[in-house]
Amino acid sequence: MIKVMVIDDEPEIRKLLHKMVEKQPDYQVVSECGDFSGAVVEFTRYKPDVVFMDIDLKGESGLECAKVLTELNPRLKVIFATAHSEYMANAFEIYAFDYLVKPFNMERVVKTLSRIRSSVEGYYPADGNLADKVTRPERHRDKLFIKGKEQACLLGLNEIILVERSEGCTNIVTGSEQYKTSISLGEIEEKLGQETFMRCHKSYIINISKITRIEPYGRWTYVVKFKDTDMTALMTAQKYEEIKQMFA
Incomplete structure (x- = not known):
């Protein structure tokens, strides 16, 4: 399974993304969080492969949070899901995988998840993490x-x-x-x-x-x-x- 974490300070947005993600094969939402400090704790605990991240977390910076998480796991795929389209350039400075603008379009979310799935070299069964199932040696990818x-x-x-x-x-x-x-x-x-x-x-x-x-x-x-x-x-x-x- 590809493990996903949703970080947004709006509970209804977290719920919506949770439903969208889990409708797709090979994906599992392992954690939801609404603030910076809690996100770091949950990330360390669940070690997700993918993070959906809002830019504004109750006044805290989602960009800074993403930087911290990508330092913990440089292979993390960060998808910014936000109403703030003006931050797109800054988001890609930290190697964001994608940038979704609210309100979310299901087709657009599916396209992003499909890109993540196809980025794995070789198919993998629905057990274990994305990083464990690549066919090329991890140290060379x-x-x-x-x-x-x-x-x-x-x-x-x-x-x-x-x-x-x-x-x-x-x-x-x-x-x-x-x-x-x-x-x-x-x-x-x-x-x-x-x-x-x-x-x-x-x-x-x-x-x-x-x-x-x-x-x-x-x-x-x-x-x-x-x-x-x-x-x-x-x-x-x-x-x-x-x-x-x-x-x-």
Whole structure:
């Protein structure tokens, strides 16, 4: 089972999300909580795989709460479920998996839960935790091995901002370094998966959680800007529509 925790200071919202989640196969709500301190205690006790989190918890910051929880479990999938759409950019700074705006749409919630389920490598039975059922060794799931002409390195996936293919070379950009390799963009796309990364253009793969702005660039193309780097990426109109639907 994929264990879920709901953190919201409104009991009726917790009840609604509880019902929505448990209608889906392989999901179980193990805890509900309405405040910051209680959330940390419950999280430590039940060790959920997924957290639905409101931004405003009785005047306390849900963003700060999410930071604490992701420090306790870096693999935690945080879904912000809130009426405050203006905090979306801040939410993705802490690697939020998704952002749902109240009032909730059942179809939208199901889509998010399906994305979480499909992010697991290989199917798993309804017993035990999501983290225990992956087919790839746990210690390697969040790393990408890159071999260049002069050196090899192991990059954390959350370090990668974008990947660019140019002049027969693939350039992997992090906040502090750039790594060049002959590995094709297609091969890297397979290794990165689609949970956080998107092939937004024939020459670019981007980390969705690192996006700060998307601006028009001509009639059918957009420019994507990121935090922690001045480099940009191109995005097709089709992929722009997918991004809009993802966070609609």
